[in-house]
Amino acid sequence: MSRDVVRVAAVGDLHCGKASQGVFQPLFTRMAERADVVVMCGDLTDYGLPEEARVLAREVSSVLKVPMVAVFGNHDYEAERHDEVKQILIDGGVTVLDGDSAEIHGIGFAGVKGFAGGFGERALQSWGEPILKRFVREAVDEALKLEGALARLRTPQRIALMHYSPIRATVESEAPEITPFLGSSRLEDPINRYPVFAVFHGHAHRGSPEGRTASGVPVYNVALPLLRRRWPDRSPFRLIEVPVPPPAAAAAPVGVHTGVGLGATVP
Ligand SMILES: [Fe+2]
Ligand SMILES: [Fe+2]
Numbered sequence: 001m002s003r004d005v006v007r008v009a010a011v012g013d014l015h016c017g018k019a020s021q022g023v024f025q026p027l028f029t030r031m032a033e034r035a036d037v038v039v040m041c042g043d044l045t046d047y048g049l050p051e052e053a054r055v056l057a058r059e060v061s062s063v064l065k066v067p068m069v070a071v072f073g074n075h076d077y078e079a080e081r082h083d084e085v086k087q088i089l090i091d092g093g094v095t096v097l098d099g100d101s102a103e104i105h106g107i108g109f110a111g112v113k114g115f116a117g118g119f120g121e122r123a124l125q126s127w128g129e130p131i132l133k134r135f136v137r138e139a140v141d142e143a144l145k146l147e148g149a150l151a152r153l154r155t156p157q158r159i160a161l162m163h164y165s166p167i168r169a170t171v172e173s174e175a176p177e178i179t180p181f182l183g184s185s186r187l188e189d190p191i192n193r194y195p196v197f198a199v200f201h202g203h204a205h206r207g208s209p210e211g212r213t214a215s216g217v218p219v220y221n222v223a224l225p226l227l228r229r230r231w232p233d234r235s236p237f238r239l240i241e242v243p244v245p246p247p248a249a250a251a252a253p254v255g256v257h258t259g260v261g262l263g264a265t266v267p
Helices: 025-034 050-063 082-091 130-152 176-181 185-193 224-230
Strands: 005-011 037-041 068-071 094-096 100-104 107-111 157-161 198-201 210-212 218-221 238-243
Touching (some): 005 157, 025 037, 025 050, 037 107, 037 157, 037 198, 068 107, 082 094, 100 130, 107 130, 130 157
Parallel strands (some): 005 037, 037 068, 068 094, 107 157, 157 198, 198 218
Antiparallel strands (some): 100 107, 210 218
C-alpha cells in the first residue's frame, strides 16, 4: 500500500533482562498503534544473553503488528553470544541491521552499531600503540559500514539508525569524562555525504534528546531512560513523520534533504 507519509517510532536501550516479561508490551503496543515502522537503537538486551533475547522476542511477537528494524548496542555483545541473540530476534520478526539496509513502505533504513572515539578536533586519532589503533579502526569500520548501507539504498528518503552518537550535541548533558565513549564524529561523515532524512541513536542515557549534523540532518537520541526522564507523562519513544514523494518526484535524482525538522516530531 502506498502512503504519503510514513510514521517511524524509535526507542533505544531497552536493556531487556531475564525478568522483563511483560515490561515492554505496553510500550510496543503504543508504538504499533501510532507508527508504521518501529526502530530500536541497540542495548536491546542487558547482557547479550540468549535468554534475554527470547524474552524480548516474545514481547515483540505478542504485540507488534508493524515492521521492526533494530541495531545492536554494546550490551548486546557482553556475553559474546551476539550471533545467537541476533538469530532469536530475527526469528521473532525483527530485522537486525549491521551494515545492512532495508526498505520499508518506500523508506530506506541503514543501520550499524557504531562505536566510540569522541567528537570533532578532539576525536581519538590512529597514532601510537597498536591497541589504540585497533580502537580507532573499529570506529572507522563502523562508519564505512554505514556509508555502504546508505549507498546501497535507492529510496528517496533514508533513515540512519545506530547505537552510538554521531554528534556531540546529543550527548552534551553527560559527564564530560565519558563523552568520548558515547560516540564518534566518524559516523557523522557519511550522514552528511548522503541524503539522510533523520538519524536515531541511543547509548547516552543521560544525554540530550536532539541535535543536528553539520549539514543539518536531525539527530534524535532515543535512549529509553532519557525519554522517560524528559517526558515522564508520555510513552517513551520518538515519533517522526517521513513524507514519501509521489512516484514522479521519487524518480527525480535524490540528494536533497527535505527534513520536516525537529518540530515535526512527537516525543
Ligand atoms: Fe544503554
Ligand atoms: Fe550502550
